[in-house]
Amino acid sequence: MAFEEAIEQKRLFVIDYHDLLLPYVNRVRELEGTTLYGSRMLMFLTSNGTLRPLAIELTRPPSDEKPQWKHVYTPCSDATGAWLWKLAKAHFLAHDSHHQVLISHWLRTHCVTEPYIIATNRHLSKMHPLHRLLSPHFRYTMLINGLARRALFNAGGIIESSFTLGKYVLELSSDVHAQQWRFDHEALPADLIRRGIAVEDQSAPHGFCLKLAIEDYPFANDGLLLWDCIKQWANAYIKHYYQKSELVEFDEELQAWWTEIRTVGHGDKKDEPWWPQLKTQEDLIGVVSTMMWVCSGHHSAVNFSQYDYAGYFPNRPTIARAKMPNEDLTKEEWQEFINNPKDVLLRCFPSRIQATKIMSVYDILSAHSPDEEYIGVNANPAWKDEPVIKAAFLDFKRNIQDLESIIDSRNNDPNLRSRNGAGLLQYELFKPFSEPGVTGKGVPYNISI
DSSP: OOHHHHHHTTOEEEEEOHHHHHHHHHHHTTSTTOOOOEEEEEEEEOTTSOEEEEEEEEEEOOOSSSOOEEEEEOOOSSHHHHHHHHHHHHHHHHHHHHIIIIIIIIIIIIIHHHHHHHHHHHHSOTTSHHHHHHGGGGTTHHHHHHHHHHHTSSTTSHHHHHSTTGGGHHHHHHHHHHHTOOGGGOSHHHHHHHTTSEEEOTTOTTSSSEEESSSSOHHHHHHHHHHHHHHHHHHHHHHHHOOSHHHHHTOHHHHHHHHHIIIIITGGGTTOTTSOOOOSHHHHHHHHHHHHHIIIIIHHHHHTTHHHHHSSGGGSOSOOOSOOTTSSOOHHHHHHHHHOHHHHHHHHSOOHHHHHHHHHHHHHHTEEOTTOOBTTTSOOHHHHTSHHHHHHHHHHHHHHHHHHHHHHHHHTOTTOTTTSSTTOOOOOTTOOOOOSEEOSOOOBSSOOO
16 A cells, blocks of 8 residues: 555554654763653554554664764564664653653643642532542542552652653653643543544544544544543433533532633643633533543553553563664664674663563553442432432443443444454453452542552
């Protein structure tokens, strides 16, 4: 297939960390035991619906001592090219691990939820209907965030000592918040559109007004089912307590809550034009649905998957410790690579102590506690006292329970090659219920680990 034809058919996708990482490259290279590149991976959507990596670009910007260096690596049939491709994948996967841990997980769930919790406790009385709706989603989050800052993200701690960016890991997370984070992009449909994975389509058959660019995309397909359950529940709840739009606009507690979230909790973005207005029922439904989704579905997908996908560190290294053999190569370095490519790859991977620490952390983070409160199981006692809300919650509960069988049927469909096949993990991250421990499934209400 010609490149132009692949573009026209929307068969090419890129994971692009180039601009994000490039400003850190020279600084990280001054640290001991690590290195960094700006990176991109180009992928092709095959006829069976799966993605195939085509090329990885690694870039080192110019410095006082050296000019710019960049190289594109591709899958290769000759031995030398094949080993270079393995090394390029190790570097790129380390960058991808940074994005998963520091951005998709830490920033987009744990961090941005703190202002919601603080504003809720400051401005909404415990009798306020919105406090009652959101309180299950905010259980234990401030506690676990404090523990993470003390034991994981502390200076010289586990994350800094085991990830490529070292002492710059939290600076990267902060930069992404400043440059990229938008509340109006955190709802799942908006997130998929932002990332080019979906487009708005009113004729779409599944009712979400979205057409997926990758039809067999388990995170999107299963996640949209959960998103729809959450939004239907929020819609019924909000429209019962706010039967007219003016009730939203003139609720002083509610408006103070939303003002603090925007202007104090995210004070660096307080003047951004994309913040939703809080004037109608639909505005409020959109806001609370987004918060509920981030705390439940989004967090579950990026957290409880960590041990299954990354517990075996060659599949998902967190650090690349050695530069590519063909960067500024000397005759001696190149000959060592030719003679012992396996040793060069092992020196690039995390050390034994780094791998052991991260595997242990992933095992802990991916485990459900015995007292986990799964979404749609336990109702706030106040919901049961109001017949309309009680009925709406029972509908929500039934919809959540239906996800189990739908996801099982998808995992058993041989036509869905991204989730069914020899050696593949079945995608169960949005199955709502789980036993205690590491199970790769289960959606709690809240960010509690």
